[in-house]
Every structure is written in C-alpha cells, then in structure tokens.
Amino acid sequence: MTSREPRLEIEYCTQCRWLMRAAWTAQELLTTFTTDLGEVALVPGVGGVFEVRLGAETIWSRKAEGGFPEPAQLKRLIRDRIAPGRSLGHSDGHKSGTVSGSRAESDG
Template sequence: MPEVEIEYCVPCGFLDRAENVQHVLLTTFGERLDAVTLRTGANGVFRVTVDGERVYDKQEDAFDVDEIVRRVREHV
C-alpha cells in the first residue's frame, strides 16, 4: 500500500494546512493507504509525496486540496 508524506514549514504556520490534507486523505482513502505522515520542514516548504514521488509542491502548484487528492488517487 502507498505511503504518503506531507512536509510542511513549521515557522510559516502550515501545520493546520498539513493536518487538513492528512485528514482528507485518510477520510478519502482509509485503509488503502499504509500511512499518511507529517514531516516538519522550513523555508516555506509544503510538499506531498507518495512512496517518495512528489505529487504536490507549493513552489510549483497552487494549493488545492481536491487536486492533491486527485494526484494521490493516481497512486492508490
């Protein structure tokens, strides 16, 4: 089963955003995911990876929870 990691900038206050994405992914995919982990970061980072493959990066994409879910779905 896929593992999702959400890396978020602590100084930027992105914890709420990271927890929201985590909650939506767990609610949407449930037992089809092995884990959805939060990883602390800095320098404005907000990245979502599935099994090490980047599916979302704040530096490249507009923040959209529905789009993140669609991209994760491709790996589930």
C-alpha cells in the same frame, strides 16, 4: 517498527505555521482513502515548504505549482496512483481543480 505501504508524507513549513493546513490535508486524505493508504506522515520543514509525497514521488510542491493544492485535485492525483479505477464521487466532477467552500483556503 515496520512501514506500511503506500506511505504518504506531507512536509510543511514550521516557520510559516502550516501545521494546521498539513493536518487538515492529512485528515481529508485519510477520510477519502481509508484503506488505500498505509501511512500518512506529517514532516516538519522550513523555508516555505509544503510538499506531498507518495513514496519517492513528489505529488505536489507549493513552490513548483505556485500555491497549495485544492483538496479534490490532490485526491485525484493520489487516486490515479494508488486506486486508478476508484470513483471519488463529487471530487471527480470538479475537473478545474477547484472546490467551492474549501476550508484550506482560509488558513495560512
């Protein structure tokens, strides 16, 4: 099996039951970056981990950042690395890193 580039990994804590949060995050990213991402992998972990990695680079770490990423913020971070000239539409308008009505805030 060959790896498709760029490869994005979402490592989530199985002890914390964050699979649904990780899956929802993956769905959001795959919907936004339909042809820009080669692969999105969900990686089971332990110890409160929730990390988003693009190749060897950690884009978001729950422990380092003190919480979970807002979807628009995460999309901007990824876009800046894989498609810098691309517009994200409404996600570009929320420079504070918050999105009202975020479903990811309700789980976990």
